[in-house]
Amino acid sequence: MSKKDSSSLPAIEVTGISKCYTINHKNKASYSTLKDDLANIVRAPLGKKIESTEEKFWALKNVSFEVPKGEIFGVIGKNGSGKSTLLKILSRIVDPTEGSIKIRGRVASLLEVGTGFHPELTGRENIYFNGSMLGMSRQEITSKFQEIVDFSEIEKFIDTPVKFYSSGMYVRLAFAVAAHLDPEILILDEVLAVGDAAFQQKSMKKILSTMTEGRTVLFVSHSMGAIRQLCTKGVLLKEGTVEASGSIGAITDRYLLETMNEGEEATSELSPTWVNNGSVDSEWFVPEEISLVDADQKPLKGVADRNEDAWVSIKGTIKKTDPAFTLGYALWDKDSRNMLYMSLATDGSQKDWPKFNKGPVQILGKIPRRLLNTGNYRVTVVDALFQKYWIHDPEASPMRVGLKVDGKYTSSPYWLDNRGGIIAPEITDWKNA
Amino acid sequence: MRNQSAVSIQAGRRASLNIKELWSYRELFLFFAWRDIKVRYKQTALGAGWAILQPFLATGVFTLFFNRVAGISSGSATIPYPVFAYLGLMYWNCFSGSLSTVSNSLVSAQGLITKIYFPRLIPPLAAVALSVVDFFFAGVAFIAILIAFKVQPDILGLLMILPSLVLIVLGAFGLGVFFAALNVKYRDVRSALPFITQILLFVTPVIYPISLIPERFRIYAYLNPAAGAISAVRAAFFDQPINWAGFGLSVLGAVIMIVFGLWYFRRTEKNFVDVI
CATH class of the missing domain: 3.40.50.300 (P-loop containing nucleotide triphosphate hydrolases)
Known part of the structure; x- marks a missing residue:
């Protein structure tokens, strides 16, 4: 200027x-x-x-x-x-x-990572084309090329067509280019x-x-x-x-x-199971039933013991497969203002992900024991195309169930009930210095 | 970064050609063309060989059916029909190839157009490059054909190679850019295009000399840029007088197509994303 x-x-x-x-x-x-x-x-x-x-x-x-x-x-x-x-x-x-x-x-605008990636082109070629799409000059890409490759952590495959990449590698490369815009x-x-x-x-x-x-x-x-x-x-x-x-x-x-006022009556008395009445649908996934179950997959009827693992059961049908498709849940404080955390089925390493094949599917996501305090929580189920967009995001997802947590805190004789805090993880590592 | 220090977006602004902006995106144009060429020949066993094989095989078929069976000749006893046909097909493939890639260029770039801004003329412009590259591959094989048939081209013929190519490419681009914009709204273009190309092949003097067209229709035939380009380069190559009036008519035809095509393109451009 x-x-x-x-x-x-x-x-x-x-x-x-x-x-x-x-x-x-x-x-x-x-x-x-x-x-x-x-x-x-x-x-x-x-x-x-x-x-x-x-x-x-x-x-x-x-x-x-x-x-x-x-x-x-x-x-x-x-x-x-x-x-x-x-x-x-x-x-x-x-x-x-x-x-x-x-x-x-x-200006550079990032509405999507990997815009213009062509499956037949190699990683190297795609860096150049994508970089140019996003407004970088050839000189600029050349000077940042090594940095982009290092950042993407896929140096070995840089001359392989991206169609042979795993979805993880693909996203890495796409992000690496986006991250080096200036x-x-x-x-x-x-x-x-x-x-x-x-x-x-x-x-x-x-x-x-x-x-x-x-x-x-x-x-x-x-x-x-x-x-x-x-x-x-x-x-x-x-x-x-x-x-x-x-x-x-x-x-x-x-x-x-x-958003709270709109959902007020719905959040105060949330049912422990949610059944699709036909209103929730998408190109990829139709949910059928969301419920909370114990380790033996018996329904919890909305009340979980805080000293046992609880599981969020998501049942439905995959209509169209997509490598980026994922399901998950978000856990909210009872007044629904704060999300405590979110967990997606694809958060672990790729080999541990559940399979999302076309047809009926049921997956279970754990709510770890000894994490939540006693009281009321809300679970919303989300589906998304990873790195692309939410099909149903944590805040607005209609797939929601209520969870009441009960049970004693740890093995200590002191705490019997009503401990403070939104969560109550068991942190017992105390010692003399 | 692309050097644009200020952007102004104004509703209802009038469409203009905006050459200055196009020029600032010239590098992206090159990347587009380079990508199309790369992708075209990836995972093909013959690669650029296809650019040679296509007119080669077509020449064989046309020689057999039109020359031998139907008795259509090159119009001169000194010009072997295969040489005559191959030269025409080289240019014709460039025309039909450009027309088809340009017409489909916007719909193919749909994913990009809805996600990022760049001058919408870039994909159609880059689409032309592919056919021009193919043309030069086919041209190398033409030298071999000339030697095989012991045809010595006239020196003026060599001078006509480029003007004819420019003319035919401009014509294809002008028509293609109109179809490309139309294709965004009406996908019918995609289905109609192969048919249109086929009809055009028969009304263009590719497999027959333009002298076969009755005199009173010839003036209309020449309005087709492909007709003027092919006739002129052939005449020049085989040492015949060039019909400059006809060539001029073809240039006029190309200019009309370009002006109309670009006008329609620019007029509809701002609604592309809403309807694509």
Whole structure:
């Protein structure tokens, strides 16, 4: 930036952005065929106009905000609040219907890792192509090439076509390239935060560490944990409009309050089993029943002894296999405001993962004994395409069951009941110095 | 990073060609072309041999059926039909190949277009490169054919190689870029294209000389850029007078296609992601 006064201008200026989609109820396909359009042209003049049920849908309506230089800025909101549309407009993928945006500085936008990866190309070739897609110059890629390869930890296979890679290796390489981008402004989607593999954390750390050097990040997410951890300011979107903006604490509180009020009655008396009434479905997986069982797979009827392992049983049908598909659960404090932890079926080493073959499937995920305190908890079941997106995320997933934990704390004679704390792990290592 | 220090997004901005932006993305264009070429020949036993084999086999078939059975000749006793046909097919393959890859380039790049921004003209532009590379492979084999049939080309013929290639590629790009934009909305293009290409092969003087077309229709035939390009390069090669008026008509045809194709492309471009 050569101009002196440009340093005080905001990095991103969004002014009155709206986006309108026309939903055409007539066609099932998202693209029309020539026949349909021709038929309309032919019939319309005859007065026999095809019943047109076009509906306008405003994904964003008059959204304005500014992102100061050097800020890590959060955009939050529920599914369907317009976050993704905003992200796509900022990334210049989608054109806004109204309004304007000014972005000052070189931008890189990461909506997905591995964009443009071609299975027939080798790791080396894909680094170059993907890097170029993300806005790096050839020189820049060449100078960072060794660093990217080292970071990805797949040096041995760098000249192998990526179609022979395991899904883990593939993701590693994709993240390695993304982590070495060096823009002034980074637009980052939460899809990158799906799952919690160690490598991905390393990548996020690397991406964000470069951001401390006065760079601007726009981070879109509906995970309050990540947002609170990373951002200082942000906006809250609701039904396509800006509901609140300002300090991150205030807007996340507001968001949580809203989502809580909506789910209030549901969380207070949660059933120990959840059965799909047909409303939950996806391209990959249809859940059938979620329940809590003991080690012998006998139903717990919602009450678990804290000194025994409990298991979350997920029963359903895999409709379409995908190497990135995974299931898991998140455990929440009873007031549902804080997630204690999340566990995915693919968190361990790959050989230990459960098989997700097409057809009926039942998997069990452990809730370790002597971890939770006595009291009420909530378990939400999640499914996701790892590193791509949540099918049902921990916060909004309709697959939820209640869990009551009972039982004594440890073998100590002192604690009988009602120990403080959300969790009560058995930490008994005390000794004289 | 690509050197763009400020980006301005404005709703309802008018479409423009924006050559400056295209130029700033030239490296990505090269990467696109390089990727397409790499991928094309990966895991094929013959590799670039296909670029030679295709016109070679087609020449054999055409010589047998059109020349021997149907009695179509090259229009001159001194020009062996296989040499005549191969030269035409070299250019024709470049035309039909470009037309098909350019037309499908946006739909094939769907995953990229919905995930990242780059000038949408990049995939169709890069798609042309593949056919041009194939053309040069086929050209090497043509030298062998000339030697085998003891045909000595005219020096002017060598000078016409490039202008004809440029003309045919521009024509294919102009038509292809229109189809590419249309394909985004109407997938019918995908099904119609092989049929269109087939029809075009028969109305273009590829397997027969343009003199076979009746005089009063010839003016329309020449509006097809492939017709002018192939006729001119053939005439030059085999030491016949070039019909410059016809060549000029073909250039006009190509210009019309390019202008119309780019106009339609730029006009519909901003809605690609919404409908693809």
